[in-house]
Amino acid sequence: MKKSILASALIGLGLSALHVHAADSELNLYSARHYQTDEALYSNFTKQTGIKINRIEAKEDELLERIRNEGANSPADVFITVDASRLEKADEMGIFAPVKSKVLEERIPAHLRADDWYSYSTRARLIVYNKDTVKPEQVQTYESLGDPALKGKVCTRSGSHPYNISLGAAMINHNGVEATEKWARDLVANFARAPKGGDTDQIKAVAAGECGVAIANSYYLARLMNSTKEEDKAVVAKIGAVWPNQKTWGTHINVSGAGMLKNAPNKGAAVKFLEYLASDDAQKYFANGNNEWPVVESVKVSNPALDKLGDFKADTQPIGSLAKTAAEAQRVFDRAGFR
Structure with a gap:
């Protein structure tokens, strides 16, 4: 009886039990980053949360065109790329959704956040x-x-x-x-x-x-x-x-950054992923993957070349x-x- 009531409630909200489960267990990531250390970045997220990452990698323009063509049916939850101008191009397409997160607001400096996307390195x-x-x-x-x-x-x-x-x-x-x-x-x-x-x-x-x-x-x-x-x-x-x-x-300076998509089917997982990217462990993976610096000021990386170049x-x-x-x-x- 209780299951029937729950199912009716879900249907009334335009959801299904399968969709709710998927929102907690999967993340569809469209990535224009191509660094080997990102493998550890993503596997660590799955290890910590149990959320499986389904990743599609391509060049920025190819991914943005795919998102445009997929429209409201796009399975993409998060778009991640490099360079502020590319993130702005995505933002101008209207594909991002604002994310309210105390974690992101506290850890990422204000000048490295836009209205609908965040910098991570x-x-x-x-x-x-x-x-x-x-x-x-x-x-x-x-x-x-x-x-x-x-x-x-x-x-x-x-x-x-x-x-x-x-x-x-x-x-x-x-x-x-x-x-x-x-x-x-x-x-x-x-x-x-x-x-x-x-x-x-x-x-x-x-x-x-x-x-x-x-x-x-x-x-x-x-x-x-x-x-x-x-x-x-x-x-x-x-x-x-x-x-x-x-x-x-x-x-x-420029950035690598990411945002949640407005048609994301797994918004809960998307927010968790964006918050995870601001964690100490993820910041080290994210920055070291391309000889960059973390955006979270308390996180330090050890990179001989960057150390030699100095502050x-x-x-x-x-x-x-x-x-x-x-x-x-x-x-x-x-x-x-x-x-």
């Missing part, structure tokens, strides 16, 4: 220079990369890449649109070659003398610094690195503000010919 965009051709005092700021003294010495990946767009967004928020567009034009005038390749390619080009200076995310340099390969050691020996803008607004003053502008300026940054780069 940070990476910095630093300046790498050739020790033989460029002096470190020449490249202490992002703005200095537009200095005529560096003409023919700057290498970078495409201006349409999210990492550079996010940097442009940060500069717009700090310096304004007009100043950032002038900087972008000056940067283009200093190119050693047309933008191509990824950040590791820029670092290697600097070491080879093809460029004198480049912009790169910190984890790319950390990978090379932690490598045991002789060719990587040779690259590291020829370059130096600078944390830019230490006397002004600080070095630009730095990071930009603390709200990550949501940075993300929302990304589209304007792309327009500025387009007008400046930074493609």
Whole structure:
């Protein structure tokens, strides 16, 4: 009799006993992260909670298109990716649902939370220079990369890449649109070659003398610094690195982040997973997986390369503000010919 009453109540709420069970036992994760240590991250969550993770991995655009096509019937509970501009793109699609969580509010700093998604690790965009051709005092700021003294010495990946767009967004928020567009034009005038390749390619080009200076995310340099390969050691020996803008607004940082989807069939499991990512153990897995830093300030990681690079003053502008300026940054780069 009691079972019948419960079943009737569930039907009245538009639910089923099977759905309620699934909400407690499964999580459907759409991930654009591809790091081996994430396996331990996910298996530890299942071990702690008993919730099985069904994971689909693909590139960001592919996953977002899949979510769009699936619509209200999407099985996705959580979307996880890297870069604030990509998270903002997902947010603009209206796929995220707000999550109210005391755990997340207490552990993740306010400037690393957006309205509908959370940051879980940070990476910095630093300046790498050739020790033989460029002096470190020449490249202490992002703005200095537009200095005529560096003409023919700057290498970078495409201006349409999210990492550079996010940097442009940060500069717009700090310096304004007009100043950032002038900087972008000056940067283009200093190119050693047309933008191509990824950040590791820029670092290697600097070491080879093809460029004198480049912009790169910190984890790319950390990978090379932690490598045991002789060719990587040779690259590291020829370059130096600078944390830019230490006397002004600080070095630009970006994030890995995640949010719960509004059509998530397993919302309870989704919230548990997002809270788990802010736990001490998960923060270490999450950050170490890509040579990054935890967002929870009390959590420390031991990474030889990051330790050697040392502490730095990071930009603390709200990550949501940075993300929302990304589209304007792309327009500025387009007008400046930074493609």
